[in-house]
Amino acid sequence: MKQINWVKKLTSRKLWTAVASFVSMMILATGGAENTATQVTALIMAGASVIAYIIGEGLTDAANIEGEVGIEVQEDTEE
DSSP: OOOOOHHHHHTOHHHHHHHHHHHHHHHHHTTOOHHHHHHHHHHHHHHHHHHHHHHHHHHHHHHHHHHHHHHHHHHHHHO
């Protein structure tokens, strides 16, 4: 069975658009106001942007650390 790449899923704009759409439609279907649905959708998309930024920065930092470790190992083996 394939492993799910959660990082890719959580940073997907398509996923967050689908979630925001579903939630806003549920608000409207249960009798909520259109204004409320719009505000909730905006909050979901803002949260998605923050999540994508945090994950992206974490991946960048991890790649930089791995690159620095690799350089140090190469320097030690040349001596």
